[in-house]
Amino acid sequence: MTGRPRALRAGAPAAAALLAILSAAGCGPSMASPPKENPILADLVDYRTGLSMLREGRADEAIQLLVAARKSSPRDPHVPNALGLALLYKNDYPNAVRAFSDALSLDATFVEARNNRGVAWLQAGRYDDAEADFQAVLDGPPTPDKVNAHYNLGLLYEKRERYRDAEREFSLAIADAPDDIQAFRARGLVRMKLDQSAGALEDFLVVLKTEDKDAVANYQAAICLLGSGRRDLAGKFMQRAAAAAPESEEGRKAKRWLENEPRPPEGNP
Numbered sequence: 001m002t003g004r005p006r007a008l009r010a011g012a013p014a015a016a017a018l019l020a021i022l023s024a025a026g027c028g029p030s031m032a033s034p035p036k037e038n039p040i041l042a043d044l045v046d047y048r049t050g051l052s053m054l055r056e057g058r059a060d061e062a063i064q065l066l067v068a069a070r071k072s073s074p075r076d077p078h079v080p081n082a083l084g085l086a087l088l089y090k091n092d093y094p095n096a097v098r099a100f101s102d103a104l105s106l107d108a109t110f111v112e113a114r115n116n117r118g119v120a121w122l123q124a125g126r127y128d129d130a131e132a133d134f135q136a137v138l139d140g141p142p143t144p145d146k147v148n149a150h151y152n153l154g155l156l157y158e159k160r161e162r163y164r165d166a167e168r169e170f171s172l173a174i175a176d177a178p179d180d181i182q183a184f185r186a187r188g189l190v191r192m193k194l195d196q197s198a199g200a201l202e203d204f205l206v207v208l209k210t211e212d213k214d215a216v217a218n219y220q221a222a223i224c225l226l227g228s229g230r231r232d233l234a235g236k237f238m239q240r241a242a243a244a245a246p247e248s249e250e251g252r253k254a255k256r257w258l259e260n261e262p263r264p265p266e267g268n269p
Contacts, residue, residue, distance in 0.1 A: 047082040077106040093124035215245035
């Protein structure tokens, strides 16, 4: 699994973002493809069972199982890595960091665990430590986790208000994974901070081609269109944002805008 894990989206609850990562490919925390199961060992406590529980949202059960799995498989770095993901789901960042560090003590080349530890540091507000882990992934040998590291480093720079650096990292993630909708959304938000509304609109429209009910992309696309004077078209995106997620921040803002928008005179389209 990879903040994605699939890197955690700025402003998203860690547990919700992590659960999405576990059930889909993407950036953020990382989960390496596990080795094929050995039928002879199938009855033993296995970290893969814990990950399955986590995908189902059964974090407490996953933690209990993975603690037991550490006793039965003390030299397998996948076990503390999986435990770290379960702890990250629970927002227990100090213990998640310890678990990922344990995985790295067993295998210093375990890039998934290093990326995941960076996500835990990031969520805990330890930005220097997070940056060091993400940069170590990027400085290492070629690996699919570099996409996640670029994405997560972009999130870190966004939190530090280094928006140009964040845009660069999201662009690098997109270059390696052009179907990465999260990276397009994140880059669009950063471009809004940089007053690059045309580029931001392009990013949000890419997101909406795949996720037409994405409230963030719909609302931000509307804001971009308002800035360019395309008020009628902006209203359509506001309607979609309000309908897609009425209880979200973007949905509420869109609803307020629609309520305050003057209606055309009767008889006019």
